[in-house]
Amino acid sequence: MSTPQVVVHRDGDLLAAAAAARLVTRMVDAQAARGHASVVLTGGRTGTAVLEHLNRNAARDAVDWSRVDLFWGDERFLPSGHPDRNETQARAALLDHVPLDPSRVHVMEPSDGKFGDDPEAAAAAYADVLASLARPEDHSDVPTFDVCLLGVGEEGHVASVFPDSPAVHEEERTVVAVRNCPKPPPTRVSLTLSSVRRAQEVWLMTTGEAKAAAVAMALTGAGEVQLPAAGATGQRRTLWLLDTAASSKVPALFTPPLA
Ligand SMILES: O=C(O)[C@H](O)[C@@H](O)[C@H](O)[C@H](O)COP(=O)(O)O
Numbered sequence: 001m002s003t004p005q006v007v008v009h010r011d012g013d014l015l016a017a018a019a020a021a022r023l024v025t026r027m028v029d030a031q032a033a034r035g036h037a038s039v040v041l042t043g044g045r046t047g048t049a050v051l052e053h054l055n056r057n058a059a060r061d062a063v064d065w066s067r068v069d070l071f072w073g074d075e076r077f078l079p080s081g082h083p084d085r086n087e088t089q090a091r092a093a094l095l096d097h098v099p100l101d102p103s104r105v106h107v108m109e110p111s112d113g114k115f116g117d118d119p120e121a122a123a124a125a126y127a128d129v130l131a132s133l134a135r136p137e138d139h140s141d142v143p144t145f146d147v148c149l150l151g152v153g154e155e156g157h158v159a160s161v162f163p164d165s166p167a168v169h170e171e172e173r174t175v176v177a178v179r180n181c182p183k184p185p186p187t188r189v190s191l192t193l194s195s196v197r198r199a200q201e202v203w204l205m206t207t208g209e210a211k212a213a214a215v216a217m218a219l220t221g222a223g224e225v226q227l228p229a230a231g232a233t234g235q236r237r238t239l240w241l242l243d244t245a246a247s248s249k250v251p252a253l254f255t256p257p258l259a
């Protein structure tokens with residue numbers, strides 16, 4: 001488990017632009033080292049803004065998009081193409097604009113997909129996909145993602161893992177269905193925290209005063225059941241990318257000068 005690092009940017013737009021530049025570099029380095037790059041995408045405004053900035057980044061095509069594996073940390077369980085689906089928003093922001101290998105874009109099934117309106121079946125199927133892609137050196141039923149991107153909710157959720165929810169208590173499964181989610185829409189499919197922690201690097205990216213309390217709690221010792229973001233750690237790196245407002249309640253000890 002890696003000690004959290006904090007980087008603070010002046011505002012949300014600069015955070016998204018800087019995170020996009022950081023992600024391009026991380027993907028290029030992963031491909032140089034191992035021939036491919038694997039990234040877990042997140043929904044939410046910040047996660048989508050990062051993809052939009054990445055699409056506009058001059059270095060975008062330094063990435064060999066044909067050798068990128070994309071996953072989702074969670075997905076809203078809605079019909080394919082629904083504007084609120086994380087996949088829909090990611091495709092508009094970036095995926096439809098780069099030459100990805102479609103077989104390496106691992107979508108969580110929609111509610112009108114092969115499993116119909118059965119989020120448990122969709123979750124189990126995604127767990128099977130992850131297990132099929134895990135290699136012996138991963139020592140897990142989940143591949144070792146290079147980067148897992150996460151947004152953070154006001155009460156500290158990441159992906160669709162909410163405080164004191166069945167998902168945060170899950171110890172066996174790698175992907176779960178989430179019902180009665182406090183953040184609409186109510187039904188989702190989500191990685192569990194143990195799956196998030198298989199990533200080499202976990203980047204928690206959030207902005208605004210409303211997130212400041214959750215960010216401060218996560219960085220000053222809250223437990224993951226109460227504050228799931230506290231349990232979102234990477235094997236090698238846990239990086240909190242914040243704007244000034246979201247960092248405003250973090251004790252000075254943890255926050256470096258503005259980037
Ligand atoms: O599907 C989702 O809603 C996201 O995966 C969710 O975890 C999101 O990242 C956070 O709620 C933060 O969202 P914002 O970045 O919009 O604040």
